Amino acid sequence: MRLSQFHLRTTKETPSDAELTSHRLMLRAGMIRKLASGLYIWSPLGLRVLRKVERIVREEMENAGAVEFQVPTIQPKELWEATGRWEKFGPQLLKIKDRKDQVFCYSPTAEEAAADFARQELSSYKQLPVNFFQIQTKFRDEIRPRFGVMRAREFLMKDAYSFHLDDECLVREYENMKAAYARVFTRLGLDFRMVQADSGAIGGDASQEFHVIADSGEDALVFSTGSDYAANMEAAVAAAPGPRAAAGEALRKVETPTQKTCEAVAALLGIELSRTVKSIAVMTEAGFVLALVRGDHDVNEIKLGKVDGLQGYRMAGEAEIATHLGSEPGFLGPLNPAQPIRVVADRDVAAMADFVVGANEVGFHIAGVNWGRDLPEPEVADIRNAKEGDRAADGGELRVARGIEVGHVFQLGRQYAQALNATVLDENGKAQVMAMGCYGIGISRIVAAAIEQNHDDAGIIWPDAMAPWQVVVCVINPKQDESVSAAAADLLAELQAAGLDAALDDRGLRPGNMFADIELIGVPHRVVVSERGLAAGTFEYRARTASEAESLDRAGLMAKFAK
Amino acid sequence: MRLSQFHLRTTKETPSDAELTSHRLMLRAGMIRKLASGLYIWSPLGLRVLRKVERIVREEMENAGAVEFQVPTIQPKELWEATGRWEKFGPQLLKIKDRKDQVFCYSPTAEEAAADFARQELSSYKQLPVNFFQIQTKFRDEIRPRFGVMRAREFLMKDAYSFHLDDECLVREYENMKAAYARVFTRLGLDFRMVQADSGAIGGDASQEFHVIADSGEDALVFSTGSDYAANMEAAVAAAPGPRAAAGEALRKVETPTQKTCEAVAALLGIELSRTVKSIAVMTEAGFVLALVRGDHDVNEIKLGKVDGLQGYRMAGEAEIATHLGSEPGFLGPLNPAQPIRVVADRDVAAMADFVVGANEVGFHIAGVNWGRDLPEPEVADIRNAKEGDRAADGGELRVARGIEVGHVFQLGRQYAQALNATVLDENGKAQVMAMGCYGIGISRIVAAAIEQNHDDAGIIWPDAMAPWQVVVCVINPKQDESVSAAAADLLAELQAAGLDAALDDRGLRPGNMFADIELIGVPHRVVVSERGLAAGTFEYRARTASEAESLDRAGLMAKFAK
Structure with a gap:
């Protein structure tokens, strides 16, 4: 290859709308050009890198026994409705009407189409297990596309779908894919971690993510110093708190005229922030709920949404707060609500004694609060984010790092196959719904993530395997x-x-x-x-x-x- | 490769809706499965063949000096409006609204996006010439998708766009691409022909098509026995007729009570069909036009549409015919219209003497008609299809065969670059609009076309290079x-x-x-x-x-x- 015959065009200017290092460097190196919001043209230089990633992913998928197939990018609404995802995916799903007014979407992932292929193609347990993968353009209609190809609307993804007669076989393939992914990221020369994850809109029983470690990563990752435990902040669990101390203080109302945050209240009272309790008011289909986390903790919205009855909750408005608690934000608490309310306390809050909450009266908090004495025993759940320095369940200490998600594996179980009636005949000639796994790698995102991890003032520093x-x-x-x-x-x-x-x-x-x-x-x-x-x-x-x-x-x- | 590890599933049944051999065989071999109308899943077996074609196309494009890039499949309306193609492409263009109600299309071809890339990327004549190609999923919202992947809505295409300072350079690259295409189809082991073509909705100055020869082909191809001349029927030209004979007969009205076709009139009168004239009534923006072709010829709609003032014509309705000619279909002609009309005669009609036309009176024709004597000299154009046995312009005879279009090359000239202001500075520092060429190959269609050309009762017969x-x-x-x-x-x-x-x-x-x-x-x-x-x-x-x-x-x- 002679560069005089290759189209190469670098620029010195840094575009003002490029916030992220990888976005700036990809533009300066001339790897991508913007066509429209979230839509990028890959130049010959950029495509050369993209193809190297694609090739390694393909090779390792083939080495792991997966076979390549390809489904259309445009998929009929009916298929997505059968699994309930037409609604569930929400506005990220790009919806399309054709000339005959039939409705389709641009595939953001392809569980439905893969299951449709499987039900047409697989009829006997003898054909199982099988893992079909594809490397294909996908589309997600991001509300705020940014960061270049890191969060583009149109992107290149490797997605694989495995089919099994029983769960043990699914677990084996899931482990096989995890090992293949580790080989992919190792061959790419990237510093990566596999972490436990929430399975989100894809659903299923178990899921793990692969992250490229980078300070600019959007995701917080939690590791234990005592073991291999690693999880996305969304799913990370700290050790359960120790037993609750006995009540020592009397209940007392304290004046907090301008103290609307736990920090301000703790400072006024001269106590540790961890002695205060934050009250988060939310609305569910069944009504008002007050969620409590320690003043030094953050509520974890995904964990909160998994509490029974809190699926699809939203933050309560001021009017709703006034109706149920008779007060306003900054002074809320579980004591003396205007109406009977449901209270969900984080595990650490349930272990507190002599704590401080809002008084449900503007300008006041209540100190020396104790469960059982001043309040009924609460409903308890883990609803907070783990944090740096927390005790890990395995005895180590938790550390937090930033990562960029580049891969995700799921044990889907039978939800998709059941909805689409994808069955095979078992050894006894009986129809059985297949178990499914799915496995994604963000090919185009890897290019940006590698740059976030590997660059200096002069530009990009490619690992050998990804270099143009x-x-x-x-x-x-x-x-x-x-x-x-x-x-x-x-x-x-x-x-x-x-x-x-x-x-x-x-x-x-x-x-x-x-x-x-x-x-x-x-x-x-x-x-x-x-x-x-x-x-x-x-x-x-x-x-x-x-x-x-x-x-x-x-x-x-x-x-x-x-x- | 062990087939026990590869997913292979053939079937014996022939699906009833599969009309075409290649469609039936691809389904029976398990190469494709239908997801929805015009949308196919490629099985591992099918994809293996598709990738072999893709690889050969990529290699020959690279050998010819083109560099690979990739534009998004989803493209903004504004870009297509700038060239006028948002309207021109019509309902085949799949139009899409995103969550913010901005309008896009799914790219059926990418002249606009390539020109947009060029205007961002190219600023100096020193960067020219350059030829960017991609191999990408395209979408055309066919009104009646059928024939499997032969005319699918979503398909795989190689499209290339070259940029030049001057026309000579464009012509050189056009020839270079033609040679590369010939190498592609030769390596694929296909019997193919390059023919002159109409440039259609893509536009431009010159264009040629590559066809795989097959009896089931949708296109009629015209060859000369005397030279390399070959053209798509749309564009094929026979030799001009010889000089007109002198008038020999007197004008006379003949009774043709039930004779509404040239064949019936010729039979009744006992004359050659080639002595009769077919009258085709059409409407244009400027009004009514009567087009004339010989009774044994067929009008060529594309040629007719290229006559000055006939762009976008449509067939006239019965009321319009009654108004302008005072008669009804079956008895129409250029003599004695109810109102003055424009007459366009095919070259062969203009060379006729003593011919027969409809009388514009139900039940009557007029024989012994002669130009100049009975009618003013007509406006003349080549508006008919060439036919088997016609004299070729080079002295040979024309033959007709069937072909499947699998490649198309165009000299676009400056229309796209002008509309999108894609300029470079020339040697004198002056901005010049670039000349463009574009070059397409239907990768997925080649797979079906190869089967149409190569099969027997037992199934497909792949050329070595395409075989799974x-x-x-x-x-x-x-x-x-x-x-x-x-x-x-x-x-x-x-x-x-x-x-x-x-x-x-x-x-x-x-x-x-x-x-x-x-x-x-x-x-x-x-x-x-x-x-x-x-x-x-x-x-x-x-x-x-x-x-x-x-x-x-x-x-x-x-x-x-x-x-």
Whole structure:
């Protein structure tokens, strides 16, 4: 590959609307161009990287025994209605009417279509297990597309769907896929973690996510120092609190005229923030609920939504709060509500004694509150976020890091197959609904995530496996001296013969501009061929991560790539 | 590859709604499954063939110097409005509203998006010429999707867009692409023809189509026996007629009480059909037009639509005919209209003497009609279809064959770049609108077209390059005799080492069923490994196209694949 024959165009400007490093660098390197909000054109350079990721994912899926298929991107509404997801997916689902007014969507994932294929294709347990995967353009109509391809509306995804007669077989394939994913991210050269996850809109019994570790990651990940335990903040569980202490204080009303937050109340009273309780008022289909977490904790909305009767809850409005508690935000609590209310206390709140809550009266809180004495024993659930320093269930301590979700595996069980009547005959000739697993990898997102993890002031630093080229041979003044060009072409051929994806920068740029380009686009290895070097029998080699270049003879240079 | 690990499912039934051989065979072989009207799931077997076509197309595009990029499938309305194609494409364009009520379409082709990329990416003549291609899912909302993937709504297409400073450069790339296309179809092993074409909704100056020759083809192709001349019927031109003979007959009105067709009139009068004239009444924006073709010719609607003022014409209704001609269909002609009318005569009609037309009076025709004497000299144009046996312009004779369009190349000129203001600075620093070419190949359609061209009663007959596997080694009773399985595995390894895409059929089917499957799915070469054969030191080899199998020793077998 000669770069003079390849379309490459870097820019110096940083677009103002690009907030994220990877977005800025992909634009500066000329990997993507914006067509419309959340819609990007992949340039030849960008596509080269995308295809490398795609190839590794495909190879590892095939090595793991999955077979590739492809479903249409446009899928009929009826199929999505059969599983209830036409509604459940909400406005993220891009809905489409065709010329005959029939309704379709642009597939954001393909459980329904895969199950439809399976019910047409699979009739006997002898055909199981089977895992169908595809690498395909998907669409999610994000309300606020941003961060370039990190959260684009149209994106490239690998999605796989496995079918099984029994749950044990599903679990085996789930473990097989987890191992394949670990190989994918290892081969890509990324620092990643597998964490327990909430299964969200996809549903199912068990699910784990794969995250690329990066400070800019949207997701908080929780790890234990004492074990392999790792979970997305959405699903992370700290150790249960110890037993509740005995009541020691008397109940008393305290004046808190302007103290509307736990922090302000704790400061006024001179107590630890962990002695206060935050009251969160929500509405459910069955009415008003007050959720309680410790003042130093944050409510976990996903956990809260999993409490019986709280599915699909929303925050209560001021009028609803006034009706049920007779007060206003800043002074709310479980004592003396205007009407009888349901109270859900976090496990840590249920273990508290002598705590402080709002008085349901503007300007007042109540201290020395104790369960059983001042209030009935509460309904208890884990409804808070784990936090850095929490005790882990396995005895370690919890740490928090940021990650970018790039893969997700699910044990779906039988919900989709049941809804679509995807059955096979078992050994006894009896129809059995198949168990399903599904497994996704965000191919285009991996490109951005890798950049978030690997960059410096000069630009991108690709891991070898993802680089557009592993090595670029830079020719100084290619037109002035034919022997330099010839030597560079000869070296290129040797590098390629050694199995390297190598390119020749014969564009004729000045060395500074050429080197800046090659650094910006993240090429891991650079070799400079110059007249002076040739005279001395040397090449200048520099790894993208090294601070200095080295002068090497040909044997020494090739040895660099031998490992 | 072991077929026991690959998902393969053939069926015996022929679905009743599958009219076309390729559609039936793709369903029977289990290459595709229907998801909805015009939307197909590609099974692992089908996708394997599709990917082989895709790979050859990609390789030849890259060999020809094109670089791969990718634009989104979802594209904003504004971009399509800028070129006027939002309207022009009509209801085939799948229109989509997102959650914010912004309007998009699912790309059926990508001239606009490619030009948008070019205007962002290209600023100097030094970056030209460049040819960007992609291999991407496209959508056309066909009014009557049918014939399986031959005319599916969602399909896979290779589309390329080249950019140039001047027309000469565009013509060079156009020729380069034509040569690359010829290499693609040659490598695919297909009998194909390149023909001159109408450029249709894409527009532009010159265009040629590539057709796979097949009796079931939707398009009529016209060839000359005297040269390389070949054209789609839409665009095919016969030699101009010779000079007009002198008038010999007197004008006379003849009774034709029930003779409403040229055939019936010619029979009644005992004259050649070629002495009669067919009158076609159409409406344009400017009013009524009567088009005339010889009784033995068919009007060519595309040619007629290209006559000045006839763009977007439609057939006239009976009321309009009554108003302008004072008569009704079956008896129409250019003489004695009720109102002055515009008459457009085909070249061959203009060369006629002593001909017969309708009298514009029910039950009557007029014979002995002559231009200049009975009628003013007409406006002349080529508005008819060429036909088998016509004289070719180059002196040969025209022949007609059927073809399936699988590729199309266009010299677009500057219309798109002008509309989207895609300019570069030339050597003098002056902004110049770029010239564009575009080049399409219907990847998924090629799969169906190859089957239309290559099949027999037993199933598909793939050319080697497109076959899911070039050779399948069939094992008789793999579970009964380990030495047979081992010998088959050993042979498989040798075939693969020889560079063949080989698979082992170790599914344990009975020989008859196994052979029928392998024939149905079109594998070009079959080798049978059996206990009896091994004892004799032979393998049974059969080419898919051969009527008999041969007994060969190992060396003889490998020699079969050496060529």
